[in-house]
Structure formats: C-alpha cells, structure tokens
Amino acid sequence: MKIILITGASRGIGRDIAINLASEGNKVIVNYLKSEEQAKSIENENIEIYKADVSKRMEVSEMVNYIIKKYGKIDVLINNAGIDEYKLFTDITDEDWNKMMNTNLYSTFCVSQEVVKNMIHEKYGCIINISSIWGIVGASCEVHYSVSKAGIIGLTKSLAKELGPSNIRVNSIAPGCIDTDMNKNLTTEEIKGIEDETPLGKIGKPLDITRCVKWLIEDEFTTGQIISPNGGWVII
Ligand code: NAP
Numbered sequence: 001m002k003i004i005l006i007t008g009a010s011r012g013i014g015r016d017i018a019i020n021l022a023s024e025g026n027k028v029i030v031n032y033l034k035s036e037e038q039a040k041s042i043e044n045e046n047i048e049i050y051k052a053d054v055s056k057r058m059e060v061s062e063m064v065n066y067i068i069k070k071y072g073k074i075d076v077l078i079n080n081a082g083i084d085e086y087k088l089f090t091d092i093t094d095e096d097w098n099k100m101m102n103t104n105l106y107s108t109f110c111v112s113q114e115v116v117k118n119m120i121h122e123k124y125g126c127i128i129n130i131s132s133i134w135g136i137v138g139a140s141c142e143v144h145y146s147v148s149k150a151g152i153i154g155l156t157k158s159l160a161k162e163l164g165p166s167n168i169r170v171n172s173i174a175p176g177c178i179d180t181d182m183n184k185n186l187t188t189e190e191i192k193g194i195e196d197e198t199p200l201g202k203i204g205k206p207l208d209i210t211r212c213v214k215w216l217i218e219d220e221f222t223t224g225q226i227i228s229p230n231g232g233w234v235i236i
Contacts, residue, residue: 008081176230
C-alpha cells in the first residue's frame with residue numbers, strides 16, 4: 001500500500017490513474033481545482049480529494065503538509081495537472097505565457113520541491129511528471145504549451161541525477177494524443193487524420209497512460225527517462 005498524490009486528477013488521465021491505483025489498495029490523494037463535482041464522484045475509502053491550485057506555492061505547501069501530517073509520507077507523486085491552449089505564436093500574450101508556465105512547469109517544480117523534503121527523509125520516492133509528445137518534438141500554434149512540457153523533461157532528467165542517491169526515481173511520461181477533454185476541440189476529421197498517421201491506427205485512452213504509470217511505480221531501476229506512449233505517431 002502506497003501513499004500517492006496525483007495533481008489535477010478530477011478529470012481525464014489523472015482521474016483514470018487515481019481510480020486504478022486506489023482499486024489496488026493504495027491511498028490516493030486526488031488534487032483538483034475547479035471540477036469539484038467530478039472529484040467528489042470518485043471519493044471513496046481509498047481516495048481523498050483535496051482542492052488546491054498547484055500553481056500557487058502557499059496552496060501547494062498547505063496540501064503537502066496536510067498529507068504528511070495525516071499519512072506520514074508520500075511514496076509516489078504524479079505531477080499531472082495541466083492546461084493547453086491553441087494560439088498563433090504572435091497572439092500569445094504575457095498573461096497566456098505566464099499562466100501556461102505556472103500551471104504546467106512551475107507546479108511541477110513547486111509540488112516536487114515540497115514533497116521531496118519528505119521523500120529524502122524516507123529514503124524512498126517515485127516521481128512521475130506528465131509531459132507531452134509536444135515537449136519532445138514541438139507543436140505549431142502551441143509554442144507556450146510545448147515549452148512548458150519541454151521544461152518538464154529538463155526538470156525530470158536533472159532531478160533524477162540529483163535525487164538518485166536518495167533512492168528517489170524521477171521519470172516522465174510524454175503521451176501522444178489521448179482521448180480526454182483536452183482534445184475535445186478536435187473535430188472527428190482531425191482525430192481521423194491523427195489515427196491515419198499513427199502506426200497502431202488509433203489515439204490513446206487514459207488507461208494507456210495508467211498502465212505506464214503502474215510500471216514506473218513498480219520498476220526499481222529506471223530513472224531520468226522519458227517514455228512516450230503514442231501509438232508510434234512519433235518514433236525517435
Ligand atoms: P484534462 O482532462 O483537461 O484534465 C486536466 C486536469 O488538470 C483537470 O483535472 C484539472 O482540474 C487539472 N488542473 C488544471 N489546472 C490546475 C491547477 N492550477 N491546479 C490543480 N489542478 C489543475 O487533461 P488531460 O488530458 O487529462 O491531461 C492531463 C495531463 O496530460 C496534462 O498535463 C496534459 O498536458 C498531459 N497530456 C495530455 C495529452 C492528451 O492528449 N490528452 C497529451 C499529452 C499530454 P480541474 O478541472 O479540477 O480544475
């Protein structure tokens with residue numbers, strides 16, 4: 001039984017990971033911000049929900065302190081909360097840029113920093129940062145999103161080197177196109193286009209990412225790696 005914190009787990013990929021890991025007997029803390037009803041709908045004896053904006057240090061600090069006080073430790077941290085935005089580079093405002101960096105990249109830095117203090121003390125930890133295929137290859141009209149996700153990859157590799165001696169593994173998952181609200185603006189034709197370009201002929205489901213997360217939690221010799229479940233859409 002592990003104590004697991006998942007950020008942004010009221011919907012989509014995080015929600016699927018939470019339900020799955022809790023069903024195996026782990027204690028899962030589901031962080032959310034706006035989707036209270038959806039978060040409440042998965043509350044059970046193994047899932048506790050906690051509202052906090054992960055782009056704000058004070059709220060993150062209070063959340064992590066609460067969990068450590070109640071459960072004594074956090075074994076696994078999954079930095080999953082994220083937003084995306086489709087905009088021409090020339091239309092991205094400073095406000096758009098800062099919101100993207102704070103929500104996707106600063107949150108990963110901030111939550112990890114708060115949690116790692118306890119993991120170092122425990123001499124055990126597993127951190128999984130959810131990046132994106134766009135953090136590896138870049139996306140047109142998603143420059144700020146791609147930069148934030150590329151930053152997560154740099155953070156993952158550096159932190160893995162620094163925390164390895166404390167028995168803390170840090171890895172990243174960089175999904176391809178996954179069927180969640182994040183892609184609800186794509187038309188049926190656009191989805192079909194992606195499927196046609198993908199060797200496995202389909203887009204992914206949240207469960208495809210959950211399986212990857214479960215493997216990274218179990219494995220004891222993988223750190224600093226970027227794994228990209230993407231159906232072969234991008235092969236590097
Ligand atoms: P989603 O369905 O839109 O869910 C996003 C989640 O992030 C929601 O639970 C949302 O919570 C939470 N969130 C956003 N801002 C937050 C904040 N400031 N504080 C706390 N929680 C916050 O997206 P998804 O597809 O599951 O994406 C999950 C992760 O996978 C993201 O990092 C995304 O970039 C990455 N990813 C997704 C895809 C894809 O194709 N879907 C591909 C590559 C990478 P509330 O609704 O409660 O505010």
